[in-house]
Amino acid sequence: MGRGHRNTARMRASFPERVEQGDRDALRDSLPSRSRPLVVDVDEVMIGESSFPADFPSGIAGRFRAIAAAIATAFEPEARSAHAAGVSRFDPSRAQFDRDTVTFLLQVLGEGRPVYLCSETYPEPFVSAVAEHLGVFTAWAAGPGSQSPAAQSNDFPSALRQGFDYIGSATAALPDFASPVARPAASEPAAPPRADVRSWLKLFRVHQYAKNALVLVPLLTAHKFALGSAATSLLAVIAFSLCASSAYILNDLLDITADRAHPSKRNRPIASGAITASQAVRAMALALTAAFAIAMPISIEFGGVLLGYFALTTSYSLWLKRIATVDVVVLATLYTVRVIGGAVAIDVPMSEWLLAFSLFIFMSLALVKRYTELASQPDGAVLAARSYQIEDKAMVAILAAASGFNAVVIFTLYISSDTVRAMYSHPQLLWVGCPILMYWIGRVMLFAQRGLIDDDPVMFALRDRASWVALGAIGVIMLAAI
Numbered sequence: 001m002g003r004g005h006r007n008t009a010r011m012r013a014s015f016p017e018r019v020e021q022g023d024r025d026a027l028r029d030s031l032p033s034r035s036r037p038l039v040v041d042v043d044e045v046m047i048g049e050s051s052f053p054a055d056f057p058s059g060i061a062g063r064f065r066a067i068a069a070a071i072a073t074a075f076e077p078e079a080r081s082a083h084a085a086g087v088s089r090f091d092p093s094r095a096q097f098d099r100d101t102v103t104f105l106l107q108v109l110g111e112g113r114p115v116y117l118c119s120e121t122y123p124e125p126f127v128s129a130v131a132e133h134l135g136v137f138t139a140w141a142a143g144p145g146s147q148s149p150a151a152q153s154n155d156f157p158s159a160l161r162q163g164f165d166y167i168g169s170a171t172a173a174l175p176d177f178a179s180p181v182a183r184p185a186a187s188e189p190a191a192p193p194r195a196d197v198r199s200w201l202k203l204f205r206v207h208q209y210a211k212n213a214l215v216l217v218p219l220l221t222a223h224k225f226a227l228g229s230a231a232t233s234l235l236a237v238i239a240f241s242l243c244a245s246s247a248y249i250l251n252d253l254l255d256i257t258a259d260r261a262h263p264s265k266r267n268r269p270i271a272s273g274a275i276t277a278s279q280a281v282r283a284m285a286l287a288l289t290a291a292f293a294i295a296m297p298i299s300i301e302f303g304g305v306l307l308g309y310f311a312l313t314t315s316y317s318l319w320l321k322r323i324a325t326v327d328v329v330v331l332a333t334l335y336t337v338r339v340i341g342g343a344v345a346i347d348v349p350m351s352e353w354l355l356a357f358s359l360f361i362f363m364s365l366a367l368v369k370r371y372t373e374l375a376s377q378p379d380g381a382v383l384a385a386r387s388y389q390i391e392d393k394a395m396v397a398i399l400a401a402a403s404g405f406n407a408v409v410i411f412t413l414y415i416s417s418d419t420v421r422a423m424y425s426h427p428q429l430l431w432v433g434c435p436i437l438m439y440w441i442g443r444v445m446l447f448a449q450r451g452l453i454d455d456d457p458v459m460f461a462l463r464d465r466a467s468w469v470a471l472g473a474i475g476v477i478m479l480a481a482i
Contacts, residue, residue, distance in 0.1 A: 037138075037160060038108050039178075041168030042119040042127055045101050045134065097134065101167075105136045114138035116160075118168075203252070203269045203283065204245040210462050212240040214335060215342035220475075222348040223423065223482065229346045235294055236302065236345035240338055242291035243306055247313040249284040253277060254317055298345050305341040309334065324387035331366035332359055353414040360407035364441065367400035368448050368457040375451060397445070404441035408434060429481040433474045440470045
């Protein structure tokens with residue numbers, strides 16, 4: 001007896017043959033007349049559409065369905081309830097229940113009356129999950145209303161043929177021995193926080209824009225200090241920032257269920273309800289359009305790099321981040337694509353040395369990110385939405401250190417190459433940068449081991465004074481070597 005069928009001319013107000021609880025025959029046992037049962041429709045214990053948070057199946061197909069659902073919701077709010085009703089992996093711990101109704105049901109139980117949960121709209125797993133989560137029902141039953149015949153007295157278990165009270169749809173066809181009763185006034189869900197400038201900045205993750213400074217690296221390594229090249233590089237940074245924002249918004253839309261269950265991510269604008277899904281979809285489209293509006297005048301090639309970046313980061317959000325080791329390789333590649341984009345924007349060849357160094361140093365940082373996430377998990381846990389287990393922590397740390405110091409090796413080989421001799425007047429000064437780089441990598445690993453890096457090592461470096469001193473020292477050395 002769900003909302004999806006309330007507009008039909010006649011509804012079946014009965015239980016199907018199958019009944020689930022500890023004793024499957026509970027509904028068929030006779031009850032004293034003083035213990036008149038109470039039958040409650042599932043919809044009466046839930047709070048509207050907010051009761052059904054998005055919970056998309058894993059895998060590519062499920063993720064694409066999630067995108068379609070989010071977009072449909074943006075333009076057709078009515079699609080939310082239809083989507084919610086079809087959710088097969090419903091988690092009741094993340095739903096909202098009407099407190100007044102649940103309190104009333106507890107009072108009825110306290111009077112010695114059995115309370116049954118029923119639905120003809122929602123499938124058995126859904127109804128079972130609600131019943132088991134609340135723990136106030138004597139039994140539950142579910143069945144498809146679309147296949148139900150007209151209600152007849154002999155459709156009911158014997159326990160209900162003696163008479164029962166019903167809380168549910170006012171249009172439900174009830175037998176003579178059933179009496180509809182009024183339910184308590186519905187509790188209103190807590191109002192979500194209002195969207196302000198801070199919420200929109202968090203949605204676009206403006207604090208992450210500093211990562212896009214990697215687009216400027218080819219400008220420095222190729223010694224392109226002309227004003228025109230600098231202006232083009234800055235436009236490329238803006239394009240990458242807007243494109244990254246659209247990818248972040250898409251990721252938040254896909255991970256809304258996991259974010260709501262996370263102690264800190266539940267405060268994100270979409271998960272908290274400060275910004276609706278429809279608003280987020282529009283913001284994503286606007287950011288992506290603006291990114292390519294800036295990119296295409298720079299060059300067609302740069303627009304292609306940006307498109308490849310968006311495709312890869314979208315694949316990461318949909319699928320690749322759930323495959324162990326593939327996820328960190330993709331993260332390292334995404335950082336490296338920023339460097340490649342910077343080279344393409346100012347039309348300079350991408351140095352193979354810079355490409356190799358970028359892949360290894362960012363592989364190290366991506367592994368450090370996974371290490372810190374694993375270190376925060378309890379023993380025996382599996383990292384949420386990932387394929388890592390807590391036992392993998394030691395191996396991840398080893399791979400992170402190996403990748404970081406491989407980057408140092410590549411830097412030393414670069415110093416000895418003919419390329420450096422052609423670009424620098426004093427290439428031997430670059431050797432001073434090696435111990436600084438070794439110190440910084442070792443320090444990041446040590447801080448990760450001590451639990452002093454909370455999440456993203458790149459963001460840690462941007463907030464860390466020692467990291468800025470190390471970066472500045474390497475920059476001064478490179479300028480002195482020119």
